[in-house]
Amino acid sequence: MRAINKFDLYNRVTLSDGTTPKERMINHCKKNIIYKSRRSPSRKSVLIDSEQKDVVIVSGSNNHVKTICALxxxxxxxxxxxxxxKSHWLISDVDIESSVYYKGVIHQCNINLRWQNKDxxxxxxxCYAETNTADGIKEGNTLNLTDGNLTLHLPLDNETRQLRLDRRFLLDIEKDNPTAYKLINRNVVSGIYDENHEHGVYIITLQKSERSHDRDNYELMIADYFKPTEDKSxxxxxxxxxxxxxxxxxGGYYKSFNAVFYDKDGSEISQEAIWNVAVIDEHKKYFSIVNEGSTIKIKADNNEGIIGSKIKIELCNSAQNCSAELYVKVVAIL
Incomplete structure (x- = not known):
């Protein structure tokens, strides 16, 4: 039986935690933290982006802001x-000096922001909101609005990055008479340090706006709500x-929409086009519609109030044995 070389055994034990003194010190610290945290009341089992994780959460002077340490x-x-x-917290200010562990700040979220995407x-x-500073009453043309803004901190992802200026939201603890807000500023710099822009805190500023009884869904708390439909163009x-x-x-030029009819074999045929354009009453004055038979042309005025809204174009023939419909969104010219 081969005798154990004492020097080989020493090297195996010594180098098992790293080849350099620094590596060994770091790995010893990691093992020590994991061992001691098991008995610490600060070690919590949480969900991070729906994935089960154990972390250490340390309280400070503010009950709604804490320090989080990953194992x-x-x-x-x-x-x-x-x-x-039973609450949600947004991670920010993560320390990238992560030789031993990652550390950051968590803010308790007090708003569940809701909206519809393009589909x-x-x-x-x-998300969480910073202080809403109200400076009194500002006279508007049709409604007195409290002059105060909200700054919201949201997670950066594929949906939030699509939010643009003038997007409207409903925010309130009551659904019967909710407060409407409009997005007036988006900050894609201050809270995003990831060079690939995959992670970060997306900061937006909202300003109080007018509600629309025709477009806003108070039950769902969705501003400018539209019923999703399959593409029937x-x-x-x-x-x-x-x-x-x-x-x-x-504020742009006329856009043309053309009617095409088919027989049972899929070949194009000539038919009389019957058009109908559905626009909510308060917006009709901002649209110009020209019916040229097989083509209908539509132009929208340069008015901020109609940006983000949708109109519905319906097509059928005189015999009404065919139909198609299309929802068209009004967008900013720039």
Missing amino acids: PNDIIYDGQIVEWE GEIISRW VGINCAIKFDGSPTIKA
Whole structure:
């Protein structure tokens, strides 16, 4: 039997935690933290972006702001959401000096912001708001509005990065008479340090706005709500054809929509086009519609109030044995 070389055994034991003194010190610290945290009341089992994790949460002077430490070999990122004690917390200010463990700050979220994306899907994101400073009453043309803004901190993701100026939201603890807000500023610098822009804190500023009883859904707390529908621009034996995307630029030129009819074999045929354009009453004065038979042209005035709204174009023939419909969104010209 081969004798054990004492020097080989020493090297194996010594180098098992690293080849350099620094590596060994770091790994010893990691093991020590993991061992001691098991008995610490600060070690919590939480969900981070819906994934189960053990972390250490340390309270400070503010009950709604705490320090979070990931266990060694785990990573946390700015903009992740922590679910803990039936509440949601947003991670920020993550220290990238992570030789031993990652450390950051968590803010308790007090707003569940809700909106619809371009496909009509309802999106909700937990976020926290900074102080709303109200400076009194500002006289508007049709309504007195309290002059105060909200700054919201949200996680950066594929949905939040699509939020643009003039997007409207409903925010309130009551649904019967909610307060409406409009997005007036988006900060994509201060809270985003990831060079690939995959993680970060997305900061937006909201200003109080007017509600719309026709467009806002108080039950769902969604401003400018529209009912999601399947794309029916290609309908039964007919289709609505157009160039580019189904949008009209506010303040732009006329956009043309063309009627195409088919027989049972799919070949184009000539039919009389019957058009109908559905626009909410308060917006009708901002649209110009020209019916040229097989083509209908629509132009929208340069008015901020109609940006983000949708109109519905319906097509059928005189026999009403075919139909197609298309929702067209009004967008800013720039």
